[in-house]
Amino acid sequence: MVETLAPRAETAPFLEAAAALLGAKGFTTDPDAISPWLTDWRQRFTGRALGMASPATTDEVAGLVRLCAAHNVPIVPQGGNSGMSGGATPDETGHAVVLSLRRMNAIRSVDTATRSATCEAGVILQVLHEAAEAKGLRFPLSLGGKGSATVGGLISTNAGGTQVLRHGSMRALVLGLEAVMPDGTVFNQLVPLKKDNRGFDLKQLLIGSEGTLGVVTAATLKLEPAVAAREVLWAGTQSLPQARELLLLAERLAGQALEGFEVMPQHSLDAVRDYLPGARQPLAEDHAWHVLIEMVADADGAERLPDLAQRVLEEAFEAGLIEDATMAANETQAEAFWNLRESIAPAERALGPAVQHDISVPVEKMPAFVEEAVPQFEAQWPGTRAVGFGHLGDGNIHFHVIAPQGVDRASWEAGDGKAISRQVHDMVTAWGGSISAEHGIGQLKRDELARLGDPVALSILRHVKQALDPQGLMNPGKLI
Incomplete structure (x- = not known):
């Protein structure tokens, strides 16, 4: 159990008010309940907290934020606690409240006509994938932590993943946003508009702000037609410049069908083989660099996809860009290829x-x-x-x-x-x-951003932060 600080006498009124507002399910000071959420996923940072709030609605979030503002209590928003930069971990003072969005996990709608989904911040990425697939659609962002990462966390850090090549990061996939601002007011722009020139795009200001400007509570997200066919290729090449030439060739031949293009050195693949029981190298021989390529098509292009993938490999061989290659024979093998790529980080850590x-x-x-x-x-x-x-x-x-x-x-x-x-x-x-x-920057890279960031850009960030959060209560010590 992580040691917690005894509440300060002046915090008693806040604790009583928070408990009354959110109830037993929504607010706790129990050290055993809070402890698992005080250390970041990479176990680099461990903090303390005054309590943990778990609101169930946007109104409850707004009420809590107003309460924190009245009592000068810092807020640390948290989703799945799977971030890589310590952005959702409180500091060691024990003065902040961890604001968990995990109870706000409703998918409010999946609209096949507009190809969009409106969901709350606590929805887990894997659950969103499954809800979209049930309607013949997909959310085109995936990453290794899809079983724990939440929509709110992905938005707050402007997450990327393996499909950015075609679909972009979260910035490109958020059509509308709902957030509670530092004064407890609710910014509601969930309804997307193709054209809207009423000043700044405020939702983009909140995307990637890591909870320092407000608390994301819901979002309307862009969906794509379900994949009707995919081809997953694995190739070996002599150098990274050759892999770059292979990428350009694949982009020229495959166009929008090209969805993923990942590179890894032989050392990383060896580490994964040692780490994963039964893991097999896709190619017979070692290669300086390995390339994982994914091409997809909807129903209209499904029939042509195998020939397109084959053409990419044939022209790559003819151009001397690859030494060997294989195509996944089925979905099981395709997933096995991707599992090799997604296991690199834990395999390297195990070394x-x-x-x-x-x-x-x-x-x-x-x-x-x-x-x-x-x-x-x-x-x-x-x-x-x-x-x-x-x-x-x-x-x-x-x-x-x-x-x-x-x-x-x-x-x-x-x-x-x-x-x-x-x-x-x-x-x-x-x-x-x-x-x-x-x-994201979180607390891991905060000082480095201050040291290396463009002074003009940093000045703008600080002015925006001061304007929206003059008390400095929103996720203090992170980003800026």
């Missing part, structure tokens, strides 16, 4: 201490960045292993530097690990990239 970076550079520069960064870091930090993998189509690199064998985790992460991360961020910034591609 021992590492610093992991979610970064991006301009798409066309990603191969050159990885080819320069890997030997540079391994040479400068003897005994380490640098590994880059990820979404080649959108320039998102998951760049891990694995510690030498036998080091003490805590001391290495606090010393060399921290210095390595700082150098990675310096290099990314010099290449015109971003220190956070899809996982």
Whole structure:
């Protein structure tokens, strides 16, 4: 059990009012109930909390936010607690309330005519996928944590995933938004309009703000027709520049059918094979780089898809871009291919201490960045292993530097690990990239954003924060 602070005397009126507002199911100060939600998913941050609120409706969220504003109590919104940057973890003071949105898990509607779904913030991504599929539609965003990640968390961090190449991140998929603002008022723009020029696009201001400007309570999301056919390909290539050329060829031939394009070095695949019982390498031989390609079609294009996939491979072989390749024979094999890709992060973690970076550079520069960064870091930090993998189509690199064998985790992460991360961020910034591609800033990268961010952009962020949250109660210590 995580130790909790005894409530301050001046907080007693707030605690009584919160309990009266939300009831026994909606508010607790029980340390055993709160404890599991005080540590982030990566176990880098552990905080304390005054209590945990679990409202069931938007009105209850609004009432709680007004109550917090009246008593000057900070709020830390939380969804599935599966974030990668500590953005949903309270600090160690114990002054904040964790605001869990998990009880707000209703899918209000799935509209086949408009191809949209309106759902509450606590809806789990996998549940949304299943609801859309039941209506012959799909929500085109997926990631490894789909069984725990919630809609509200995905919106608040502007999550990406494996289908950004075709469909974009959450910013592109949110048609409408409902949120409770820091003063307890409700911003309601759930009804989407194709054209709306009434000033700023306020929902976009809230998307990616990590709970620092308001609490997302519901959203209207874009759906796509269900996939009628898909082809999943696995190819081996000699270099990342060749993989980039393969991407360009696939984009030219497949167009909108190309939905996923992932790259991983042999080291990452070896780690997964050691980590997953029974995991098999799709190709007979090792290759410097492996490429996972997914192509999909709706009912109109399903019949032509196998020939299209075959053409991509044939032209890639003729151009000398790949050494070997295979196509998944069925859905079971296709899922097995994707499971290899989605297991890289936990497999790398199982190797021992590492610093992991979610970064991006301009798409066309990603191969050159990885080819320069890997030997540079391994040479400068003897005994380490640098590994880059990820979404080649959108320039998102998951760049891990694995510690030498036998080091003490805590001391290495606090010393060399921290210095390595700082150098990675310096290099990314010099290449015109971003220190956070899809996982958010949270508290993990807050200081680095302040150090490396554009001063004008940071000034605007701070002015917006001050204007909307003058008391500084919304997720303090995160992002800015």
